[in-house]
Amino acid sequence: MSAPQIPNLHTLRRGVGRRGGRGRGVASGVAESNNETNQTRKDAIVQSTDTDAATSRLSAVEAGYLDDPFAKLLTHGGHVDRRLPLMNRGTYVRTVAIDRLVDEFLRSTRKCARQIISLGAGSDSRFFRLKTKYPDICLSYHEFDFPTNTAAKIHQMQNPSFAHSLKGLCNMDLPSSSTSLSNDGIQNDSFQLQADSCHYHLHPLDLRTLTNPKRNQDQIKQDLSRLGISLDVPTLLLSECCLIYLPPEDADSVLSYFTSAFHPAIPVAVVIYEPIRPHDAFGRTMVSNLTARGIHLQTLHAHDSLAAQKERLGKHGLGSMAGKETGGAEAADIDFIWQTWIEEAEKERVEGLEWMDEVEEWRLLARHYCVAWGWRETSDNVNDSVFEPWGQLPMQDEEA
Numbered sequence: 106m107s108a109p110q111i112p113n114l115h116t117l118r119r120g121v122g123r124r125g126g127r128g129r130g131v132a133s134g135v136a137e138s139n140n141e142t143n144q145t146r147k148d149a150i151v152q153s154t155d156t157d158a159a160t161s162r163l164s165a166v167e168a169g170y171l172d173d174p175f176a177k178l179l180t181h182g183g184h185v186d187r188r189l190p191l192m193n194r195g196t197y198v199r200t201v202a203i204d205r206l207v208d209e210f211l212r213s214t215r216k217c218a219r220q221i222i223s224l225g226a227g228s229d230s231r232f233f234r235l236k237t238k239y240p241d242i243c244l245s246y247h248e249f250d251f252p253t254n255t256a257a258k259i260h261q262m263q264n265p266s267f268a269h270s271l272k273g274l275c276n277m278d279l280p281s282s283s284t285s286l287s288n289d290g291i292q293n294d295s296f297q298l299q300a301d302s303c304h305y306h307l308h309p310l311d312l313r314t315l316t317n318p319k320r321n322q323d324q325i326k327q328d329l330s331r332l333g334i335s336l337d338v339p340t341l342l343l344s345e346c347c348l349i350y351l352p353p354e355d356a357d358s359v360l361s362y363f364t365s366a367f368h369p370a371i372p373v374a375v376v377i378y379e380p381i382r383p384h385d386a387f388g389r390t391m392v393s394n395l396t397a398r399g400i401h402l403q404t405l406h407a408h409d410s411l412a413a414q415k416e417r418l419g420k421h422g423l424g425s426m427a428g429k430e431t432g433g434a435e436a437a438d439i440d441f442i443w444q445t446w447i448e449e450a451e452k453e454r455v456e457g458l459e460w461m462d463e464v465e466e467w468r469l470l471a472r473h474y475c476v477a478w479g480w481r482e483t484s485d486n487v488n489d490s491v492f493e494p495w496g497q498l499p500m501q502d503e504e505a
């Protein structure tokens with residue numbers, strides 16, 4: 106959720122604004138360029154969405170919604186103008202919802218090693234927050250993003266205040282060797298941090314390059330092992346507003362690439378956060394506002410509802426299963442999550458942070474973003490289940 110994405114409610118009441126406008130101008134200009142320049146330009150726009158995400162996070166932190174000392178350190182410039190209250194609340198709910206799923210995953214795998222793979226992680230600070238919250242955690246955390254974005258993140262990390270916080274809060278040191286921080290090195294190699302059994306890997310990689318249909322399962326397993334990804338530990342794959350920017354077939358291939366590499370006996374889960382419901386007035390205006398900025402939510406129409414998101418997860422082998430294999434696929438919108446996942450006292454705290462005039466807009470906006478989560482595992486008994494707590498979360502039954 107970022108400010109220019111919010112449709113103006115007055116416009117909605119009068120009817121949806123005309124499509125085109127600035128978007129058509131941008132589109133025709135781009136069409137005149139050759140394909141490569143065209144793609145580079147489109148990619149640059151997608152890469153820049155990380156600035157929206159990072160500045161929204163920082164705004165929510167500075168307004169008191171979230172406690173995240175790393176948000177400022179990982180945001181270029183370290184300062185943002187305050188977002189609207191409904192934006193701050195949206196960022197808050199999105200973050201705590203994903204944190205809750207991640208926390209349950211970590212809690213139920215506490216006795217063993219586990220792994221999180223974050224697609225299009227951008228400037229996300231989740232790994233550092235987790236390491237601060239669980240100092241002795243045994244976790245491999247892999248982040249993927251375009252080289253431009255991983256380079257920018259490493260640049261932010263080179264700031265002495267980041268190194269200081271990393272040491273103080275996470276008991277981790279930045280590598281002293283300049284090789285892993287050099288501009289040359291980061292284009293090809295992943296950047297790594299390590300403290301005891303906790304590993305952080307930052308991979309500069311365009312995810313679309315993983316979608317080569319000619320690579321067979323053995324080659325994929327070799328690729329993953331070269332990246333340091335283990336195929337024998339419980340793994341959570343996270344796409345927080347990333348796969349939506351890929352062509353639908355590429356987004357599907359990326360999900361298959363990761364989920365199919367694991368043996369069925371290894372617990373595997375996917376968490377996705379992205380917009381939904383593009384067909385109503387608010388959704389159409391949201392899409393058209395983004396199109397005007399050159400941003401195309403490429404998978405939005407393919408996975409446009411809670412049901413479609415669950416079906417998508419089911420197609421990747423995450424969902425209800427027979428016999429020893431168990432699983433599930435669920436989805437809930439941000440409005441539902443705000444109402445049912447957040448405890449009353451915490452809701453009161455959040456509501457007390459800022460006066461929100463735009464309650465109607467908030468609900469509309471919140472109904473157009475969802476979290477979807479799917480899992481599979483093999484367990485004889487509920488006590489061994491990694492994902493049993495996920496099945497206990499309040500579920501949204503219907504498209505309301």
Ligand SMILES: C[S@@+](CC[C@H](N)C(=O)[O-])C[C@H]1O[C@@H](n2cnc3c(N)ncnc32)[C@H](O)[C@@H]1O
Nearest residue numbers: 152154155158225226227250251311312345347
């Ligand atoms: C809206 S930002 C979200 C960043 C982060 N997940 C968060 O929620 O704060 C989307 C991110 O996905 C990344 N992304 C989109 N397409 C990608 C691709 N093909 N390969 C790697 N990263 C990609 C972008 O570069 C950007 O950093």
